[in-house]
Amino acid sequence: MELASKYNPAEVEGKWYQYWVDNRLFHSEPDGREPYTIVIPPPNVTGVLHMGHMLNNTIQDILVRRARMKGKNALWVPGTDHASIATEAKVVAKLAAQGIRKADLTRDDFLKHAWEWKEEHGGIILKQLRRLGCSCDWDRTAFTMDEVRSRSVIKVFCDLYDKGLIYRGVRMVNWDPKAKTALSDEEVVYKEEHSKLYYLRYYIADQENVTPTGIDGEVLHKDAKGWYAVVATTRPETIMGDTAMCINPNDPKNRWISGHRVIVPLVGREIPVIEDEYVDIEFGTGCLKVTPAHDVNDYMLGEKYNLQTIDIFNDDGSISEAAGIYVGQDRFAVRKQIAIDLDAAGLLEKIEDYTNKVGYSERNADTAIEPKLSMQWFLKMQHFADMALPPVMNDELKFYPPKYKNTYRNWLENIKDWCVSRQLWWGHRIPAYYLPQGGYVVAETIGEAVEKARAKSGDASLTAADLRQDEDVLDTWFSSWLWPISLFDGINNPDNEEIKYYYSTNDLVTGPDIIFFWVARMIMAGYEYRGDMPFRNVYFTGIVRDKLGRKMSKSLGNSPDPIGLIEKYGADGVRMGLMLSAPAGNDIPFDEAICEQGRNFNNKIWNAFRLTQSWTVSDSAAQPESSRLAVEWFDALLARSAAEIDDLMSKYRISEALMTAYKLFWDEFASWYLEIIKPAYGQPIDRLTYESTLSLFENLLLLLHPFMPFITEELWQAVRERKPGESIMNQSVLGIAHQYEEKVISDFDSCKALVTEVRSIRKQKNIAMREALTVETVGKNPLERLNSVIMKMAGLDSIESVDSKSDGTAPFMVGTYEFAVRLGGLIDVDAELAKLDAELAHLEGFLKGVMGKLNNQNFVAHAPAAVVGLERKKQSDAEQKIAAVRENMRRLGRDC
């Protein structure tokens, strides 16, 4: 078989993915084995793959492939999220481009368009995951709005309502004026903004009663029109909603305003001055305008002092009739205009630059959130927080890295009720039905609703047509929080075999940005509906950033196209690149160049295989001693590395596990093992070594498979004839980490050190490899057992045991063993001495440090015997080495 010198991923990836699918190797059914389960964090159904997904799903695939190879019944359930706000926004935008306004459509018509959109774009991201090699059980692909999941959501809503945990009421909520819906607190992100602070004049209504008291520090304002107070605000456009002014009762400079009434500028309305310690004396002028309808804190003041509430905004953020002026204009246009108008009216004292934080919709990054009073549905959260906190704090449910436990606790300890209703159409419609005579019932089906309505109203003639279902849908996360249960239909059929077998799942892999949105709430739902944790471990990935440390975003254009990367470097190369740069929990500064390292490694593996294929195998040739030793050594090393990888993986130190496998293959297998067993040019390889090598190579492929599934399958299939349907995917790695002798490995390390010393001398002296050298050992050669390997790798003709080193040799040490290379006339005495000087200085410095400890009575008295013993060993080793160096110097003619 002729193999190209470069590995070409494009030729093999599609083929093997199809093979895995055709042979149903990703599919799982409950059986007698131990299950290993992951549920995918469902990506937005109409989304496309980004680097965050690539990272996250690579990790999940590594975990699930490993579990499979360890004999578990491994299942990775895929699916997508309906992403209510994001998807509805996209559909609205698409319709708008066609000249269709959402407002002109009926709910049913709009949903028809939305489903069409979902059918058209949905699932692209799942296809992309296939390119990455994800071993999801596609037979189980779910959608948060499919039949089973929808029924689960409705059932849970009704159940929580019946438990008294869901209520409906008018509250101050975060309002998205673009999507025209309420949002939960978690869906608001605050961004720092450069804005202005406007100082407005509020004239005192009862001018005649103003009595300046003459206290120092008083700030009194008076002009031709009389006394006035000054209010600093960032939002002058809300003055139409002002229903009070507030000062701090402990603020001497504003005492004079106390008890007066003031006039809202431009509006002309008289409002009271109230006093509350909430007001910060130091901020602005210490006078606060109170707009109960448009600010959370003002709302609280309004409740406390029974103030009037004037809602001056329409749902789209324009000014409402209630404002009286600027009606119909946009809030930001009004902010500009009102400043001009106030100034013209002499009501604007000054404008200052100011930096503050403004809330934006997490989904519509360009839309500023408006606090707004509205009727919404809420879920009481204290009950859930009480359940969900302990298991995480006491590590029953583990977070990796654990620092997120604090974040989690912080949120749960300050939990607020969850606004679950959204004024959208795309989502699960709230199963509340309003009666014609007022009031409502909550029911899973319309039939049930009619029954409940009849009972409630006493009117037995009520029919479905008389009931009006709530227009709102539920927050997307209200379906996501059930995901680990609803995927196995555990809400609708709590006793079914699947939920009993697969729940609790094992690992959840997700980003820390959705710890509140999703992780915490899944834990809550898990305990509420299964009485158990939804997953045993949560692995929080970092955020993928660009190499400058910036978040990847569309607007910066710094986000590489994942599929483009796969095409360029191969899926295995990209997977490796991501994993090499991703220690657990740290953000990942992603530089495309690191994929090159992944690609290069693929090529290395490919070429190692190519080498084995270039050999002719002889059944008559005897196995060289060096090959026998190499096999023995590498088998032990493989066992040790497999155990190390197991250990690292159990701690979710995935990048270190991969690095261990990487170095094992490249530095040990390719650079040492293959070089040792490689037959001389044109010579055949003996059968025994050849077969052993293929077995070792296969084991390496098994260890690497979870990280780089495609190339390992390709080569595993090529190493030997395989039966139809066989795959590396379901081979066991359990046998690799067998018992081994540490000494086999440590002796080989010494052997490698010796070879490296000789090569180094060759390089310094410019001696080519084909020129054979002789090495002397003083006394018995401690590495004699490995002579055959040393000779082959260092290019020696013999290793001779001598009583003392001959003249014209370059000495070196491996540990405390002395060796020398015979160089004859090539020896450069000055250079040799200089080297020895440096070595001596180093050793003496080291010895001095050791002696410092040993001469310290306190150290000898207090330190554990083992530590003291070790220092003594260091001392004797150093002394021995120093003696050897001195001896070498004398031999070169130095007097010392």
Add this chain to the structure above:
RNA sequence: GUUUCGUUAGCUCAGCCGGUUUAGAGCGCUUGCUUCACACGCAAGAGGUCCGCGGUUCGAAUCCGCGACGAAACACCA
């Protein structure tokens, strides 16, 4: 502002419940190599007052305190 995390080679990080031959890895860098698997390579190297200052200890990159710088989460002053 509150809380948390971090600061170790040019870069990205490991080591941190104190002691393992005077600190490790990958990449990058330097110097040789067209050695018949691979230049996406081979071989040999260089490179660090472990942020600063104090303290605890026989002994500190590792524990404690203070400071500097950086990051994140949460809360915000209109």
